[in-house]
Amino acid sequence: MSNKSLLRLLQAPSIILLLLWMLIPLGMTLYFSFIRYVLNNLRKPEWTTPSISNWRGLGNYEYVLYKSKDFWFAVQNSLLIVGSIIILTVIFGLAISILINRTFPGRGIVRVLLISPFFVMPSVNAVLWINMILDPVLGLNGLAIEGLNQILKDLQDLPLLGRFFSLWPVFEPISFRATQTSSYAVIIMVTWQWTPFAVLIFMTSLQSEDQQQIEAAILDGANAWSRFINLTIPHLARPISIVIMIQAIFHLSLYAEIEIVSRGNGNKNLPYLIGEFSSNxxxxxxxxxxxxxxxxxxxxxxxxxxxxxxxxx
Amino acid sequence: MAIVAQTSNLGKIFWPALAWLISIIFFFPIFWMVLTSFKTDADAVKPEFLIFFKPTLENYFNMTDNYDYWRFAINSTITSIFATLFSLFVGVPASYVMAFNPTKNTKNILIWMLSTKMLPAAAVLYPMTFITKNFLNIYDTHFLIILVLCLINLPIVIWMLFTYFKEIPKEIIEASRMDGVNTWGELKEIIIPLAWGGLASTALLCFIFCWNEAYWTVRLTTNEAATLSKLIEGNRAPEGLFFGRLSAVSSAAVAPIVILGWFCQRQLVKGLTFGAVK
Structure with a gap:
């Protein structure tokens, strides 16, 4: 066997595997999107098997775009969730990475603590946050508000200030199980999980920043803010765009968190909507x-x- | 040094203290989960036992009875290990060729491989169910989960290996080729020993991604090959009744990966940014 064909052979398995993995399911999705295909239909049993004779043209697309009320909501919600997560993680990521980009006692431990959320599996993340932290009664959310109300109540018994505190309202814990608030819950938990990712990448990049340039800027009397705007941000331009795009791709297909947090309460994104349609x-x-x-x-x-x-x- | 000299004494204490505070806040949910796992289900929802309580290991001892934990954990372990091995087996030869014998198509192939990673999984949910259930009859088998985990991580594995292989000096390869070492010998005697660290961290990262995968492992299994992701998802709404036992099983599910993650946080940058951030 010639060397050249051996080299081809070594590459072949991965290329063929990925090609099949991409083309076959995607081809089927494309095909199914043009035919009438439902899993249960007593009136039209012929629609329950995929066949070219059930051709519907663009009918499914029209149905999704114009007739199903959920599509635009799901798109909007997907974009709201992805957009908020990206904005929050980039801001937190920048602030934290600059904060820890210096030597101080226990820096190694701080790094380890900060990075940990990224390795928590998504379903544990969602179950942990929605039940033990954000639950309005039993979670820390509920307990904290209850504690606050208790303190206010005790303060009302004070001799002079009591009258002032009796004007305060009784606080209600936020419930994260309604349609809109449960997407906030998803944003909170995913931001928690992915801020470490942004921190890690910005930190790696900050370490390659030109120190002499910064020192020169300090000697020229540039303050911290103008050093940040004129030196650090341009240096981080590429990492920031990469963090934004990688997250966009990951979070557009966010699924486990949505499924766990919002099943049945109307909150959905595109992958969840696809899952719903797929049942019939x-x-x-x-x-x-x-x-x-x-x-x-x-x-x-x-x-x-x-x-x-x-x-x- | 100039920077250190500039910061005031207050800054020397304030900024590190803030860093510590933020890192503690970020770690707190994990700490809280682990803490709750040592409470009984009854104590876990009582405010008076919020911080001070009588710790118990009962939740961990009952994991098998309550959740059949070990069956899911073994499934996760088996599928993640074999998927990692399989993707290295397929990925090492391919990335070797791309790193040391690139053609004009190599760059395009690499980019294309990455693009397969960007297809939203949900888009092909039904075809995958259809093929594996009605056609190949491998739905809910370990084989299927291993195959799928391997395929979704293969692009990342190849990219990581490619960047590690690129770091091996070309002169070593050229010298060995002058000595008449063939392709196979080159791979076995030179590349793999030299890139051992890179291989290990690629494998570690691939294992982490496999373990945490939460779409296909949930949608393509019912029981037989169900992993820990599926187990936790199936117990999503304990309504406060089982916070203790749920925390225990969740802690047990994430602990190995969080600890592994601490060891490969630097490699993570390489694996997740495809070498575009240095």
Whole structure:
């Protein structure tokens, strides 16, 4: 065997595997999105098996876009969740990475504590937050508000100040189980999990920052803020864009957290909506899937361009 | 040094203290979960036992009875280990070729591999269920989960190995080729020993991703091959009745990975940014 064909052979398994993995399911999704295909239908049993004779053209897309009331809500909600998480993680990530980018006692331990949330499995993250922390009665959320109310009540018994505190309202804990608040719960828990990721990447990048340049800026009398704006931010431009895009891709397909936090209360994102459709209307599920792929690809193209550029260096 | 000289005495105490405070806040939910796991289910919801309580290991001893924990843990371990081994087995030769014998297509292949990672899993949920249930008849088997975990991590594995292999000096390879070492010998005698650290951290990271995977492991299993992700998801709403036992099983599910994660946090940057952040 010539050397060249051996080299091809070594690459072949991974290329073939990934090609099959990508093409077959995606091809089927595309196909199902153009036919009428439902799992249970007594009136039209012929629709329960996929067949080209059930061709529906763009009908599934029209159904998803115009007739199903959930699609636009799911898109909006997906974008709200992804957008908020990205903004919060980048801000926290920048602040924390700059904060710990110095030598101080126990820095190693601080790093270990900070990075830990990133390794918690998503389903544990969701179960932990929604039950033990955010629950309005039994979670720390509920206990803290209850404690606060108790303190206020005790303060009302004070001789002089009591009248002042009796004007205060009794606080209500926020419930994170309603449609809108449960997406806030998802934002909180995922931000908690992914801020460490941003910190880690910004920190790695900060370590390669040109120290002499910073020292020169200090000698020139530049204050901390202008050093941050004019030196650190440009230096971190690429890591920031990478953090944004990687998170966009991961969080657009957020699933476990949504499933655990908001099952049954109407809060959904695109993957969850696809899951709902998949219990019966496969045509609609597939059309929604095609939209999800398009949305992810818009982000992916930018990310791949940056990665491709750094590959050339 | 100039920076240190600039910071005032107050700053020397204030900033590290703030860093400590923030890291403690971030770690707190995990600490809280572990703390709750040592409370009985009854104590776990009583405010008077919030911090001071009589610790018990009962939740950990009852994990098998309450949740059948070990069956899920063994499934997670088996699928994650084999998926990692399999993706290294397929990925090492491929990334070797791409790093040391690149053609003009190599860059495009690498980018394309990465793009497969960006397809939203949900988009192909039904086709995957359909193929594995009706066609291949491998739904809810260890084989299927291993295959899927391997496939979703293969791009990351290849990219990480590629960046590690790139760090091996070209001269070593060229010298061995002058000596007439063939491709196989090169891979076995030179590359693998030299990139051993890189291989280990790639494997570790791949294992972590496999263990934490929470879409396919939940949607493509019912019972037989169900992993810890599925176990926790199935017990999502204890309504406060079982905080103690749920914390114990959750702590047991995340502990090995959080500890492994501490050891490979630096490699994580490489694995997750595809070498674009240095």
């Amino acid at each position: 209307n496969i045509g609609a599920a597939s059309a929604t899937g095609v939209f999800a792929v398009i949305l992810a690809n818009i982000v992916a193209i930018f990310l791949l361009r940056i990665v491709g550029k750094s590959l050339m260096e």
